[in-house]
Amino acid sequence: MKIIVAAKMVTDPNIKVRALSDGSGPDLASVKMAMNPFDEIAVEEAVRLKEAGIATEVVVVSIGPAKATETLRTALAMGADRGLLIRADQPVEPLAVAKLLKAVVAKESPDLVLTGKQAIDDDSNQTGQMLAALLGWGQATFASKVTVADGALQVTREVDGGLQTISVRLPAVVTADLRLKEPRYASLPNIMKAKKKPITEKTPEDYAVNVAPRLTVIRVEEPPARQAGIKVATVQELFQRLHSEAGVL
Amino acid sequence: MIYADDGSLSEEQRLMRESCRSYINDVVTPFIRTNWQREWDMTPGERLSPEILQGAEEIGVRTLGVPEEFGGIDLERETEVRTFALISEEIARGDSGLADKLVQNWKVSILLREFAPKHLQEKWFPKLLEDPQFLLAHCLTEPRGASDRWLPYNVPEASMNTRAVLDGDHWVINGRKQFISNGYDASLYVVYANTNPKVGMLQGTSNFLVPRDTPGFTVTKCNETMGCRFMNNGELVFEDCRIPADHLLVKDAAMGSAGQYFRAGKIIQAAKNLGVGVACFERTADYVQNYVQGGRILIKHQAVAIRLADMATRIEAVRALIERASKAVDEAHPDADILCNMAKVYASEEIMKVATHALELHGGNGAMLEFGIEKLFRDAAIFLHMDATVDVSNMKIIKNMFPKTAGKYAGPEE
Structure with missing residues (x-):
């Protein structure tokens, strides 16, 4: 079984992102970047399937600027076999990402496409679903457990109110939820080995996909700063304020 | 700031630093913060939990310096020291004792890689790789001094007191080493000893590979230190300790x-x-x-x-x-x-x-x-x-x- 994993480079989840003062977007100059945590989980799942002898090859694809090779290299150090960077210096919207991935699928003919359920920067949660629709493949989103048997996947999905288990025929698109797998550290020896693994670079034009944005961002602003708390003199006053000001009683 | 990267780091150096930082943030710092009393446990072996070295193993920082053919990691030699610096900074940010434990392994692995005969590399590198708790030590300092004594005076009377004398196909080591990092719990030691009392330290000091279980070699105590307490510093005694002749790494010119x-x-x-x-x-x-x-x-x-x-x-x-x-x-x-x-x-x-x-x-x-x-x-x-x-x-x-x-x-x- 051949697996393609789509992995996006996003702002490091541990840092606080600030909005640009003109409200045109987040301030990404000299901000630390990292692999989208949900995509990291997808890479881990793919590598485990390879280690279990189920997958034969894991190809990781990233669409982004030149620096996104670091995201690919991290995936290679985790155990993926080769990387593909589709170079795009401006943000690419989910539909264009799905179209590019469809073109990659046409060339690579994988049995499974794995990716994170959403990227933590724009929280779109669309790419996996759109890709499945464009390919006409089955989809299993928000996966917390994946098992492979007889050319099909049993996928446990985290849905509102509980867990749902579905069966999906291969080929399919699966998006990873938080509890699917705990991603491993890229170990130092594997980082050195990953240096020797191939990364191919392409452009959206190579796949004849138009990545011009269709959406207009009107404004990006930071959430309001938290107000300082107040001290109350008596329990009675506390109840009163909870009732009249906070409106919770 | 503070972590500023001037862009001179290679991609793999940045990735390595990231891996080390995640290990420190996820494993080491929480352990140190919640187990601060363990620093003062008077059973040295009980201080650091085995999971810490196990974690170091998972990211591969315990066996730097071991050649790739033995399952280690070959860093880019032309930037090796810079990489060592980046990694040791990250680990010491979590705990400096843990960092010291690990860097002794790198230091001795490099000496083994450069100077030990092939059959000894084949014997010891796999043992080091197999056991996450396997530590190495590097033994220079003696009770009567170290570089404070021999550095200003490269003359016979300032040389090391630990002596090694060739007896047939064995070297016989006698003497005492003090303040040795990992000395208390290492499995393999590189020991420096005087092999020519007629000349100065620079010309008459050799180094040897000494396995912990060698008869005549005793670890006498763990030195209790004010800081860096998760690394167990030890004192060692050699009494007619016989080492096979091929365990000599560098003869006479070891300090050079x-x-x-x-x-x-x-x-x-x-x-x-x-x-x-x-x-x-x-x-x-x-x-x-x-x-x-x-x-x-x-x-x-x-x-x-x-x-x-x-x-x-x-x-x-x-x-x-x-x-x-x-x-x-x-x-x-x-x-x-x-x-x-x-x-x-x-x-x-x-x-x-x-x-x-x-x-x-x-x-x-x-x-x-x-x-x-x-x-x-x-x-x-x-x-x-x-x-x-x-x-x-x-x-x-x-x-x-x-x-x-x-x-x-x-x-x-x-």
Whole structure:
């Protein structure tokens, strides 16, 4: 079984992102970047399937600027076999990402496409679903457990109110939820080995996909700063304020 | 700032630093913060939980310096020392004792890689790789002194007291080693001993590979230290300890030919020290932006802000010197010896000041064991002495700069 994993480079989840003062977007100059945590989980799942002898090859694809090779290299150090960077210096919207991935699928003919359920920067949660629709493949989103048997996947999905288990025929698109797998550290020896693994670079034009944005961002602003708390003199006053000001009683 | 990357790091250096940082943040720091009492457990083996070294194993930092053919990791040789510096800084940011435990493994692995015969590499590298708790030690210092004694006087009477004499196909070692990092719990030791009493230390010192279970070799005690307490420092005794002749690594010229690897040691030392400084800064920056005094968070009090700025500036200055010195060592620049000693001594004195600020800015909390700031202060203090004292390091700098005057033997006292 051949697996393609789509992995996006996003702002490091541990840092606080600030909005640009003109409200045109987040301030990404000299901000630390990292692999989208949900995509990291997808890479881990793919590598485990390879280690279990189920997958034969894991190809990781990233669409982004030149620096996104670091995201690919991290995936290679985790155990993926080769990387593909589709170079795009401006943000690419989910539909264009799905179209590019469809073109990659046409060339690579994988049995499974794995990716994170959403990227933590724009929280779109669309790419996996759109890709499945464009390919006409089955989809299993928000996966917390994946098992492979007889050319099909049993996928446990985290849905509102509980867990749902579905069966999906291969080929399919699966998006990873938080509890699917705990991603491993890229170990130092594997980082050195990953240096020797191939990364191919392409452009959206190579796949004849138009990545011009269709959406207009009107404004990006930071959430309001938290107000300082107040001290109350008596329990009675506390109840009163909870009732009249906070409106919770 | 504080972690600033000037863009000179390679992709793999950045990825390695990231992996180390995740391991420290996820595994080491939570352990140290919640188990601060274990530093004071008087059973040395009980202090650090085995999971810590197991984690070090998972990211592959226990076996740096082991060649790839033995399952180790081949760093880019032309930037190897810089990489060592980056990694040791990250680990020491979590715990400087743990960093010291690990760097001894790298140091001795490099000596094995460069000087041990193939069959001994084939014997020991797999053992090191198999067992996550396997540690190595490097034994120079003796009870009657170390570089303070032999450095100024390259004459027979200043040489090491530990002697090795060839007897048939074995070397027989007698003597005592003191203040040895990992000495208490290592499995394999590189031991330096005098093999020619007629000449000075530089011409008459050899080094040997000594497995822990060798008859005549005894670990007598764990030295209890003020800081760096998760590394178990030991004292060793050799009584007619017989070592097969092929366990000799470098004959007579060990301080010279093996000594070139001491330079990397100085850089690693400075980098670990820097990691302690960064930890001091992070903890303090967080504290002063949350702790309220006189109705305002501490950082809005100018006296506090000034100290914090001073901490950051010293850290950046130390980092800059380490980068320059590690580049010099990687490039085998003629000034490498001078620069790596400068980095080591400068880091120790500057980070001590950084730790003092951290203690001060934490007020009463700074002195509390469970707060963890006094631990950073103690860990910083150890660096003034570890791997040569401040004064000995300064002497090395001047001897190297002025070999014809300062470097000249003054002769024995009348």
